[in-house]
Amino acid sequence: MKRVHLLFIGAGPMAEAIFAGVLQHRPEMAITVSNNKDTNRLEQLKNHYNIETTSNWKETVTEVDVIVLACPPSAHPDVLEQLHPLLKKDQLIVTVAAGIGPSSLEAALPKGTATAWLMPNTSADVGKSMSIYAFGEDVTEEHKKVFTSIASAIGHAQELTEEQVHNLTAVTGSAPAFLYYFVEALEQAATSYGITSEQARKLVIEMVIGSAAMLEKYRDPKGLRANVTSPGGATAAGIASLDENGFTDSLMKAIHATNKRAKELGSS
Numbered sequence: 001m002k003r004v005h006l007l008f009i010g011a012g013p014m015a016e017a018i019f020a021g022v023l024q025h026r027p028e029m030a031i032t033v034s035n036n037k038d039t040n041r042l043e044q045l046k047n048h049y050n051i052e053t054t055s056n057w058k059e060t061v062t063e064v065d066v067i068v069l070a071c072p073p074s075a076h077p078d079v080l081e082q083l084h085p086l087l088k089k090d091q092l093i094v095t096v097a098a099g100i101g102p103s104s105l106e107a108a109l110p111k112g113t114a115t116a117w118l119m120p121n122t123s124a125d126v127g128k129s130m131s132i133y134a135f136g137e138d139v140t141e142e143h144k145k146v147f148t149s150i151a152s153a154i155g156h157a158q159e160l161t162e163e164q165v166h167n168l169t170a171v172t173g174s175a176p177a178f179l180y181y182f183v184e185a186l187e188q189a190a191t192s193y194g195i196t197s198e199q200a201r202k203l204v205i206e207m208v209i210g211s212a213a214m215l216e217k218y219r220d221p222k223g224l225r226a227n228v229t230s231p232g233g234a235t236a237a238g239i240a241s242l243d244e245n246g247f248t249d250s251l252m253k254a255i256h257a258t259n260k261r262a263k264e265l266g267s268s
């Protein structure tokens, strides 16, 4: 069987997390990484991962099977315009950019181009991304097979419609940042009681790891919350305070604001 060759255009943390997962789980795939102009970064990646890099991706495009656009949404119009005349039949174009679904790729590329949208999160770095994805109109079963083997190399992956990926980008792609913000706030609360920041970090991170393990085991956030919240007890007072201060509403607003911005980025 032919060795599948991936070209990454963009060499930031998201590209690195994805190709590191692919190298570990799909060693049969060949990888070339490119970026805009940071040659030091390419040199570092080449030495660390023993992969091919190129500062001129246009020279490699015709040799590859899958092109992964891991550059910012704002770079897409220019990159897609440059890709357009170089594409060959049967290549799969994948973007990981917020706000740029398969229909945007299809509109910018030759008719019949196979496209897909992968929305991972940074937990790809530890093989635990909860990724969501959508395919364009012209992907074949073979493209889907290759795509899912890439997506599953970085964690879990769930196929959705393009509209759903737009709307769930905040929940799977961005919400890790909301969770880390929550952790930061708890650390701040902990240090306000006179412990060191190292102590606060340990207390909070281990609490979060334990809670995540419980979620993984029981998969019932409401039931787990109820187990912590003794009737008339201390936790109930804390939950009531969160409710009074619009916790759920505030999170809903954050989700909407994130998705609105992602759509703006994708249409700029």
Ligand SMILES: NC(=O)C1=CN([C@@H]2O[C@H](COP(=O)(O)OP(=O)(O)OC[C@H]3O[C@@H](n4cnc5c(N)ncnc54)[C@H](OP(=O)(O)O)[C@@H]3O)[C@@H](O)[C@H]2O)C=CC1
Pocket (backbone or CB within 6 Å): 009, 010, 011, 012, 013, 014, 015, 034, 035, 036, 037, 038, 039, 041, 070, 071, 072, 073, 075, 078, 079, 096, 097, 098, 119, 120, 121, 122, 173
């Ligand atoms: N970070 C996250 O949690 C998530 C990010 N994403 C998406 O992943 C993508 C990559 O994000 P991230 O890794 O964080 O880093 P960035 O979005 O900051 O992308 C940086 C990389 O893109 C390259 N780049 C920029 N412009 C161009 C261009 N015109 N041509 C080629 N390469 C270019 C940069 O090269 P150079 O350094 O040489 O300028 C650099 O390698 C984004 O589209 C983002 O929306 C999706 C899900 C989650």
Ligand SMILES: O=C(O)[C@@H]1CCC=N1
Pocket (backbone or CB within 6 Å): 098, 169, 173, 174
């Ligand atoms: O902040 C961003 O634009 C990207 C998309 C999802 C997570 N990070």
